[in-house]
Amino acid sequence: MPLWVTNDDRAALIDRAPWVRVDDLPWRAIASDRAMLVRGGVRHLQDWACTPAAPRPCPLNGSSCGGLHVAWSLPALCLPPKPHTGVDALVAASAEGDYVPMKIPAQHNPRASTRLWTPAADRDRWRNIIGEDEALPDAEPPMQATLTFTEEDLDSTCRYGEDTRVFDDRRPRRDHADASGLHTFPEVPQRIFRIPRQPQRLNVSPEQRA
Structure with missing residues (x-):
């Protein structure tokens, strides 16, 4: 499986191929022994019962809904x-x-989907939560963007070397820090409950039983 690496959070390959995003580093830092960290594209599975005591607010109403939320978050x-x-x-x-x-x-x-890299254990838990009987449909291919002509005059002025400090990139930002792939279930599926391997026994002396 190829791993596409980019330093641009607007790159077209994001969510269209297995990708990761790194910092825009100078060549000396890349050639050094310094570790290049992944800033986007690697996520971990987070699931929680949405109760008033939950450590996270409800992503739907900001309070609690009593359901189960599953999302993929940055480390x-x-x-x-x-x-x-x-x-x-x-x-x-x-x-x-x-x-x-x-x-x-x-x-x-x-039709909307998120591509990410994740530990195999998170993938297995995701499949356990979704369940074979609740398999999600295959995502449809994204619609191809069309080119449009605005009839604006072409600016032929050469501005090479000018320090305008203006970054005009009309491409949408595709890499976000928000949790992605949010799924909500009305209740916690019983199949993910953990059953103790050893029978639970209560050791009580005859005096305590009396």
Whole structure:
């Protein structure tokens, strides 16, 4: 599985191929022994019962809804926070199968989807929560953008070397820090309840029983 690396949060390959985003570093930093950390594209599964005592607010109403929320978060926004992954470590882990690419369709709009890399354990838990009987539909291919002509005059002035400090990039930002792939269930599926392996016994002496 190829791993596409970019330093642009507006790159067209984001959510269209297995991708990661890194910092825009000078060549000396890239050539050094300094680890290049992944800033986007690697996420971890976060699931929580939406109760008043939950550590996170309800993403739907800001309070609590009593359901189960499942989302994919950046390492620093997990509870508790997780360490960032280095590019070299991700390449090695993906070759071993410890990190896997995933494509997560939106719950109510299968045409929208999120691509990410995640630990294999998070993928397995995601499948356990979704369940085979609740498999999500395959996401439809994104619509191709069309070119439009605005009939504006072409600016032929050469501004090479000018320090305008203006960054005019009309491409939409595709990499966001917000949790992605949010799915909400009205109640916690019973299949994800953890059953103790050992029978629970209460050791009570005859005196305590009396």
